[in-house]
Each structure stands twice: as structure tokens, then as C-alpha cells.
Amino acid sequence: MAEVKNTAEHQQAYKERYAALGRGAAAHWPAPVQQRRAEAWQAFGALGYPTTRDEDWQQTNLAPLTHIAFSEGRGQVAPELQPRLQGHPFFDLGGPRLVFVNGVFSAELSALENCPAGVTLLSLNEALASGRPTAAAVARHADFQKQALTALNTALFQDGALIEIGRRAVVPAPLQIVYVSTGDQASCASFPRTLIVAAPESQATIVETYLGFGMERSFTNAVTEIVAEANAWVEHCRVQQEGPGAIHISAVQTYQTRDSRLSTHSLALGGELVRNGVNAVLDDEGAEVVLNGLYVLAGQQHCDNHTVLDHAKPNCRSREYYKGILDDQSSSAFNGLILVRKDAQHTDAIQSNKNLILSADATANTRPQLEIYADDVRCTHGATVGQIDAEMLFYMRSRGVGEQDARHLLTYAFANDVLQRIQSTAVRERLEAALFARWNEAQAQRAGQAAKL
Amino acid sequence: MLEIRNLQAKAGDREILRGINLTVKPGEVHAIMGPNGSGKSTLAGVLAGRDSYEVTGGSVTFLGHDLLELDPEERAREGVFLAFQYPVEIPGVGNMYFLRAALNAIRKHRGEEELDAVDFLNLARKKMKLLEMDDSLINRSVNEGFSGGEKKRNEIFQMAVLEPKLAILDETDSGLDIDALKIVSQGVNALRDKDRGIILVTHYQRLLNYIVPDFVHVLSGGRIVKSGGKELALELEDKGYAWIDDTVAV
Ligand SMILES: Nc1ncnc2c1ncn2[C@@H]1O[C@H](COP(=O)(O)OP(=O)(O)OP(=O)(O)O)[C@@H](O)[C@H]1O
Ligand SMILES: [Mg+2]
Numbered sequence: 001m002a003e004v005k006n007t008a009e010h011q012q013a014y015k016e017r018y019a020a021l022g023r024g025a026a027a028h029w030p031a032p033v034q035q036r037r038a039e040a041w042q043a044f045g046a047l048g049y050p051t052t053r054d055e056d057w058q059q060t061n062l063a064p065l066t067h068i069a070f071s072e073g074r075g076q077v078a079p080e081l082q083p084r085l086q087g088h089p090f091f092d093l094g095g096p097r098l099v100f101v102n103g104v105f106s107a108e109l110s111a112l113e114n115c116p117a118g119v120t121l122l123s124l125n126e127a128l129a130s131g132r133p134t135a136a137a138v139a140r141h142a143d144f145q146k147q148a149l150t151a152l153n154t155a156l157f158q159d160g161a162l163i164e165i166g167r168r169a170v171v172p173a174p175l176q177i178v179y180v181s182t183g184d185q186a187s188c189a190s191f192p193r194t195l196i197v198a199a200p201e202s203q204a205t206i207v208e209t210y211l212g213f214g215m216e217r218s219f220t221n222a223v224t225e226i227v228a229e230a231n232a233w234v235e236h237c238r239v240q241q242e243g244p245g246a247i248h249i250s251a252v253q254t255y256q257t258r259d260s261r262l263s264t265h266s267l268a269l270g271g272e273l274v275r276n277g278v279n280a281v282l283d284d285e286g287a288e289v290v291l292n293g294l295y296v297l298a299g300q301q302h303c304d305n306h307t308v309l310d311h312a313k314p315n316c317r318s319r320e321y322y323k324g325i326l327d328d329q330s331s332s333a334f335n336g337l338i339l340v341r342k343d344a345q346h347t348d349a350i351q352s353n354k355n356l357i358l359s360a361d362a363t364a365n366t367r368p369q370l371e372i373y374a375d376d377v378r379c380t381h382g383a384t385v386g387q388i389d390a391e392m393l394f395y396m397r398s399r400g401v402g403e404q405d406a407r408h409l410l411t412y413a414f415a416n417d418v419l420q421r422i423q424s425t426a427v428r429e430r431l432e433a434a435l436f437a438r439w440n441e442a443q444a445q446r447a448g449q450a451a452k453l
Numbered sequence: 454m455l456e457i458r459n460l461q462a463k464a465g466d467r468e469i470l471r472g473i474n475l476t477v478k479p480g481e482v483h484a485i486m487g488p489n490g491s492g493k494s495t496l497a498g499v500l501a502g503r504d505s506y507e508v509t510g511g512s513v514t515f516l517g518h519d520l521l522e523l524d525p526e527e528r529a530r531e532g533v534f535l536a537f538q539y540p541v542e543i544p545g546v547g548n549m550y551f552l553r554a555a556l557n558a559i560r561k562h563r564g565e566e567e568l569d570a571v572d573f574l575n576l577a578r579k580k581m582k583l584l585e586m587d588d589s590l591i592n593r594s595v596n597e598g599f600s601g602g603e604k605k606r607n608e609i610f611q612m613a614v615l616e617p618k619l620a621i622l623d624e625t626d627s628g629l630d631i632d633a634l635k636i637v638s639q640g641v642n643a644l645r646d647k648d649r650g651i652i653l654v655t656h657y658q659r660l661l662n663y664i665v666p667d668f669v670h671v672l673s674g675g676r677i678v679k680s681g682g683k684e685l686a687l688e689l690e691d692k693g694y695a696w697i698d699d700t701v702a703v
Pocket of ligand 2: 493494495538623624
């Protein structure tokens with residue numbers, strides 16, 4: 001395939017957007033944030049889109065981005081898509097939520113009236129414009145000097161979410177951010193930006209959902225920064241279920257200090273070309289992080305997960321479990337680095353990536369990596385690519401369970417431990433339902449095709 | 454109910470079954486004995502529809518169906534049950550969820566109403582009592598972490614719930630201590646019925662003290678080389694297999 005090119009149309013479209021923002025909303029942001037925005041714009045200009053010659057992008061070709069001069073989308077959901085959005089299992093989890101449509105904040109779709117004490121959910125633009133101190137931390141952690149797409153987001157985001165969990169606040173219901181890419185307008189691009197700050201000893205679950213409905217090509221370039229301060233407990237779920245024409249590139253940057261606990265779950269179900277980066281920094285003793293991921297792909301979907309566990313200080317613990325289920329001609333890449341810096345003695349890190357291949361044409365690439373500069377550590381990693389076990393399948397069929405049902409049960413069983421690691425019952429149950437619905441749909445489609453033949 | 458005629462099968466290029474003839478009528482219990490590697494599990498597997506074997510000749514009729522034409526799940530729904538010699542562990546699939554799915558598939562096929570979770574659990578508990586199974590098995594994955602004896606008991610428990618018309622038990626007694634053997638035999642005997650056929654594959658005469666067969670067959674080198682009544686098992690125990698078929702090294 002051809003490589004992605006940084007065409008003149010692109011540059012022009014981005015340039016206009018950058019300039020318009022600078023005259024508009026961003027003019028009211030704090031000076032340091034404006035400064036970072038400008039640096040990021042320069043960095044993107046110098047870096048351009050990464051190509052497959054770039055070591056970190058060997059498995060993911062961004063060529064489909066080349067000829068699209070992306071435009072801004074309408075910040076509204078068309079009436080005919082409203083029922084699908086509001087009926088979506090991840091639209092309403094019972095807690096407060098911020099909703100954005102094609103990157104634009106939607107007050108009507110958001111629900112902020114029952115925000116628990118000690119918690120702030122705010123449009124990031126509003127927070128920046130009103131000089132809220134926490135908001136000024138945006139772009140402090142996610143690296144825009146070397147990561148081109150993080151630079152692009154940092155230069156072009158117009159809005160996004162700020163979630164602050166105050167000191168010792170304990171939040172029962174999940175706090176939600178919903179980013180909708182309507183997908184009913186051609187070539188619509190959005191740059192959602194999220195900042196989550198959990199103050200010391202706080203506890204919360206945050207669900208960040210990316211939804212899309214239409215068939216058109218869309219581009220979501222998202223960056224999320226999560227800061228977990230001393231002894232905070234944060235569960236972060238990122239559910240991506242965009243439409244079939246979506247190009248979705250995301251970076252999650254986490255930063256943890258002393259004794260904090262963070263789980264970040266990545267559930268990639270939608271989109272056509274997907275790249276999810278997670279960069280987790282453990283920057284003080286006693287911090288623990290869990291990276292838990294599931295990608296379920298079919299058709300021509302491609303999903304690339306790129307994770308870095310950055311052990312910067314001693315006595316931290318990381319666990320990473322990523323699983324993929326690949327059907328049809330789908331493909332995946334997993335690239336996981338455990339980086340143990342010189343000071344990070346007594347690091348305890350486990351990483352695993354397992355893939356279940358359901359079709360002869362699907363391919364999973366996996367590359368776990370260790371880079372260890374400390375000498376007293378425990379790090380293990382492993383990766384597998386396999387198929388449904390023939391003996392298990394026969395056993396189930398020999399009891400009367402139909403072949404497709406048995407395959408679904410075994411596929412579900414494969415994914416089960418990833419789902420069980422999600423502590424929020426509301427999220428877990430909806431995901432289980434979403435997976436079953438997806439398989440039933442696939443089965444119905446196959447039955448339909450078979451009937452036509 | 455089961456009519457096996459000159460059945461031949463191979464795995465890879467290896468011929469394993471070389472012309473099996475066997476008739477099972479409703480209500481009968483047939484024991485099949487024979488040396489290691491003689492083809493007993495192959496026969497059981499071919500009857501259940503295991504696809505690692507290729508049937509190269511002969512026929513199998515089961516209650517009027519050409520059994521070899523049916524998929525494994527269709528055979529099960531028609532009433533064939535195989536208790537595996539080595540039951541497989543299926544992590545992540547709940548034991549009860551799985552069994553209910555199986556039972557409901559069979560009931561649906563028979564035109565009966567499917568059981569909901571509550572009715573199913575009531576039924577399952579009754580059968581668990583019969584096999585003196587621990588309640589904790591309800592919440593576990595299929596065979597996962599079960600001891601050898603628990604796996605075999607779970608096979609018979611599944612059989613008790615599914616109530617097949619033809620049960621093929623492949624070495625369900627191997628490796629059981631005497632208490633477990635009694636419990637398993639009790640479970641099987643409870644299912645003995647004038648309409649149900651049972652095929653017991655075993656190496657050990659001891660099982661046949663608890664489940665008394667109507668016929669005993671010796672399978673050797675892929676053929677049934679001798680058939681008789683239950684006294685044949687005793688004779689085999691005394692003399693081994695060599696006296697029947699001197700091609701067999703014991
Ligand atoms: N899938 C296979 N591929 C190749 N050879 C096989 C396969 N399955 C079985 N065999 C061989 O066929 C022969 C018969 O095997 P089978 O398992 O039927 O024997 P058995 O009578 O059940 O033995 P045992 O008493 O040890 O259980 C053995 O030599 C075995 O190694
Ligand atoms: Mg055997």
C-alpha cells in the first residue's frame with residue numbers, strides 16, 4: 001500500500017483550523033496552554049504523519065488519511081440518529097455525563113445536574129477559559145514533541161472533558177464522557193481532549209466512550225491524560241464503538257504518584273483503522289497500574305495497540321493483559337514495552353497479549369518488549385496467537401450445543417477474564433451484551449449470505 | 454436401536470477400525486474390552502462424530518438414521534451421548550450454563566419447551582445429589598481444575614441430565630477409587646431403562662460387578678474378535694487377551 005502523504009490540502013485544512021482556534025476559543029486560554037498549543041503545532045509541522053518506515057508505525061499504515069481534507073462536523077446529532085444514540089447501552093450509565101458531538105460540547109445531551117459532591121465535570125474549553133487551575137495541566141503529560149498525532153490533537157483540540165475528583169471524594173456511579181462521531185458527514189474530523197485529575201485519596205470510575213453511527217469516513221484523533229495523585233483509586237474504561245468508516249487514533253497518557261491505583265481498560269470494537277496508544281508512567285513508589293484490553297475485530301478492521309509501561313520509580317507494580325479476537329480479514333498489532341528505568345528497583349511487571357483467530361484470513365502480530373535498566377526486578381511477558389480449541393468444540397457439540405453457539409461460547413470464554421477485570425458492573429454487563437449482540441449479528445449476516453448462495 | 458455393519462475407519466493413513474459389527478437393542482448393556490490401542494476410543498469417537506477420524510467403509514444406523522451423516526450436535530440431539538475418556542477443561546464456560554445450553558438444544562429439537570435457569574437448577578440439583586456432587590461445581594467452569602474422579606462424575610452427571618437414548622461410556626471407571634466407582638455405577642444403573650442402550654468401554658472387570666452387562670465383546674486390532682455373556686469378562690481377567698487372539702501382544 002502507498003504511504004500516507006502530508007498533502008497541501010491537509011496542511012491547508014489544518015492550518016485554517018489552527019488559526020481559527022487561535023483567534024477564537026483558544027485566545028481565552030491560559031498562556032502556558034496557548035504556548036504548548038503553539039509548540040505542538042510546530043512539532044506536527046516538523047514530524048508530519050508517521051509512515052510505516054517509522055518503527056512505531058510499521059504495522060499501521062495511515063494512507064487512508066492522505067486524500068481527505070477533513071472538515072469540522074456539525075455539533076448536532078441528526079434527528080434520525082437520536083434514538084440510536086440515546087438507546088445505546090453506553091449512553092446512560094446512571095451517573096453524570098458530558099456529551100460531545102463531532103468534538104463540540106452538547107449541553108442538551110449532557111447530564112450534569114446530579115453531579116456528586118467533590119466532583120467536577122466540565123467542558124475543557126469552559127474550564128480553560130474561566131482559568132480553572134486544574135485545567136492548565138492539559139498537555140503537560142502527553143508527549144507532543146515526538147508523537148505526531150498527540151501533537152496534532154494538542155494543536156487542534158477545541159474542546160473536550162475535564163473531570164476532577166476532589167480530595168477524598170468517593171464516587172459511586174461511573175462518570176461518563178461520550179464522544180460521538182456522527183459519521184453522517186463526509187470527512188469529518190474531531191480532536192477530543194480529556195483531562196482527568198484524581199486528587200489524593202479519591203476514588204472514581206470514569207467511562208470514556210467513542211460512538212459513531214453513520215457509514216461515512218470520519219477521523220477521531222483523541223488524547224486523554226489521567227493524573228492519579230497519592231493513594232487515589234481510579235478505574236478508567238475506554239470503549240470505542242465508532243462506525244465502519246472511522247479512523248480512530250488515540251493516546252492515553254497516565255501519570256501516577258505515590259500509592260495510587262489505576263486500571264485502564266481499552267475496549268476496541270468499532271472503526272476501520274484504529275490505533276490506541278497507552279503510555280503509563282509510574283512516578284512514585286507504591287503505585288500500581290493495570291492495563292486491560294480487548295479488541296474484537298471483523299471485516300477489514302485493523303487495530304493497533306501500542307503500550308508503554310514506564311516504571312520510573314522503585315516498588316511499583318504493573319499488570320497488562322490484552323486480548324484480541326479476530327475474524328474475517330481483520331488484522332491487529334500489539335506492541336507492548338515494559339520500560340524499567342535505572343532507579344526502579346523491585347519493579348514487578350507482568351504483560352501478556354493473547355489472540356484468538358477465528359478465520360484463516362485474519363492476522364495478529366504481537367511484539368512484547370522489555371527494556372530494563374535496573375537489576376533487581378521481576379518482569380515477565382508472553383504472547384500467543386491461537387485458534388478455537390478443536391477438542392473443546394467437539395466436546396460441546398457432542399452434548400448437543402450447535403457449532404456456532406459453541407464457537408460463541410468459547411470466544412466469549414476467551415474474552416471473559418478481560419471483562420471480569422472491569423469492576424464497574426454497569427460497564428461489564430453492557431459490554432457482555434454488546435459482544436453477544438455483535439456475534440449474533442455476525443451469525444445472522446452469515447446465515448443471510450449462505451441463504452443467498 | 455444401534456446397528457454397526459462392517460465399520461472401517463482410519464486416522465491419518467493409519468487404519469484403526471477394520472470391520473466392526475455390533476448390534477445394540479434398547480435396554481441392553483454392552484461391555485467392550487480389549488488391549489490398549491485396539492480401537493475402543495476410536496469406535497466411541499466415530500459414533501459420536503469426532504472429525505479426526507475418516508470412515509472408510511461400513512454403516513451405522515441409529516433409530517432409523519444414518520448416523521454417519523449427522524453432525525455431532527445432531528447425533529446428541531437424537532440421543533447419543535459419549536462420556537469422554539479424557540474430558541476436556543473449558544475455562545470461562547460455566548458448567549451449569551453449558552449444560553443448560555446443551556439440554557435446551559436437545560429439548561428444542563424434540564419440540565419440548567426450553568428450561569429457564571430456575572427450573573434447570575432444580576433438575577440439576579436432583580441429579581447432583583444422585584452423584585453426590587459438591588455444590589461448588591455449580592459455579593465452576595466446565596471441568597476446570599476438577600480432579601480426575603470429579604471429571605468422570607461430571608460426565609455421568611451430564612448424562613443423567615441429558616437422558617440420552619444411547620450412552621457410550623469410554624473408560625469412565627479408569628482411575629476411580631472404590632467409593633467413586635460405586636457412585637458412578639449407581640448413577641449409570643439409575644439410568645438403565647428398557648428403552649436405553651448402554652455401551653461400556655472398560656479395561657477392568659471390577660466395573661462389571663457394579664454395572665452388570667448383558668454382553669461382553671473383545672475388541673482387538675480394530676475388530677470384535679469375541680463376544681459372550683458377562684462371564685467372558687471373568688475369563689478375560691484370568692487369562693488376558695492372548696488366548697483369544699494370538700496376534701495380540703499383552
Ligand atoms: N487421531 C489419531 N491419529 C493417529 N492415530 C490415532 C489417532 N487416534 C488414535 N490413534 C491410534 O489408533 C490406535 C487406537 O486408538 P484408540 O484410542 O482407539 O485405542 P483404545 O482402544 O481406546 O486404547 P486405550 O485402551 O489405551 O484407551 C492407537 O494406536 C492410537 O495411537
Ligand atoms: Mg481409549
